[in-house]
Amino acid sequence: MRVFYATQYVLSLPQGHRFPMEKYRLLRDRLAAELPEVELGQAEPATDGELALVHSPAYVAGIQDGSVDPRILREIGFPWSPAMADRARRSVGATISACRAALRDGIAANIAGGTHHSYPDKGGGFCVFNDAAVAARLMQAEWARTRRRPLQVAIVDLDVHQGNGTARIFQGDPSVFTLSLHGEKNFPFRKEASDLDVELPDGCTDEPYQQALERALDELAARFDPGLVIYLAGADPHEGDRLGRLKLSWDGLEARDRRVFDWAWSRGLPLAFAMAGGYGHRIEDTVQAQVNTFRVALQYARRWQNRAR
Numbered sequence: 001m002r003v004f005y006a007t008q009y010v011l012s013l014p015q016g017h018r019f020p021m022e023k024y025r026l027l028r029d030r031l032a033a034e035l036p037e038v039e040l041g042q043a044e045p046a047t048d049g050e051l052a053l054v055h056s057p058a059y060v061a062g063i064q065d066g067s068v069d070p071r072i073l074r075e076i077g078f079p080w081s082p083a084m085a086d087r088a089r090r091s092v093g094a095t096i097s098a099c100r101a102a103l104r105d106g107i108a109a110n111i112a113g114g115t116h117h118s119y120p121d122k123g124g125g126f127c128v129f130n131d132a133a134v135a136a137r138l139m140q141a142e143w144a145r146t147r148r149r150p151l152q153v154a155i156v157d158l159d160v161h162q163g164n165g166t167a168r169i170f171q172g173d174p175s176v177f178t179l180s181l182h183g184e185k186n187f188p189f190r191k192e193a194s195d196l197d198v199e200l201p202d203g204c205t206d207e208p209y210q211q212a213l214e215r216a217l218d219e220l221a222a223r224f225d226p227g228l229v230i231y232l233a234g235a236d237p238h239e240g241d242r243l244g245r246l247k248l249s250w251d252g253l254e255a256r257d258r259r260v261f262d263w264a265w266s267r268g269l270p271l272a273f274a275m276a277g278g279y280g281h282r283i284e285d286t287v288q289a290q291v292n293t294f295r296v297a298l299q300y301a302r303r304w305q306n307r308a309r
């Protein structure tokens, strides 16, 4: 299974910054050490033209040279630096690469990405560019070169926070279906309308979560016929998360991942996944949740391989 990462280096943040930047390196190290079937590769940065499929040229230029409105930077939550701008582009590039690999191999991943709070002309909540949105539009454009039927994309966003940027970007676009399962009382406090929103109460546990997911996937399948799935496998619904407010156990999170991978597999749908959020009281727990997602994903990668033979 091919897995892409944004950069070799950890973006340095001011001391005491609440974003657990280190999790990306820890995850990559664990995948390299424990899961030999994971083929790690560094992503190319997304180009201006690719970003322009979703983002305004002014916003892209402002992030590139640091001239972006300081209020937008404050909402993003990272101080600007050339490394921050480069990382944001490469994170989009990693989801693009993962989508291309998924369309070829069945399943692939980005070990960053899932930056779903990003809008066409602004970022927010640790999100600079919207990787899933750019990748969805680019895959549609690449697909259209050789095929008559357009590529429809389902974005299944199970990060605990609503995918507000993604919802807004694809409002009125019938070729992309946005599904978001999220905490009703959690950030962002002004939510957008996805094609399907499922709001969960604080403290939601495994069983009601699983039922809500089941119903949501059924409804997605009834309303939409995707050719590609982009899955945001946020670790933040876990009970050990500082920001999540839900109470999914390890088993509950694993059942969630398995349900999504199985849903896509049983329909023959290529799936690319990205990590999205995770803010465990213990950073090791966030990384563990993500390693678990990869372990389940590999079972499906093997099935795709066997089918190809």
Ligand SMILES: [Zn+2]
Pocket: 159, 160, 161, 234, 236, 276, 277, 278
């Ligand atoms: Zn989140």
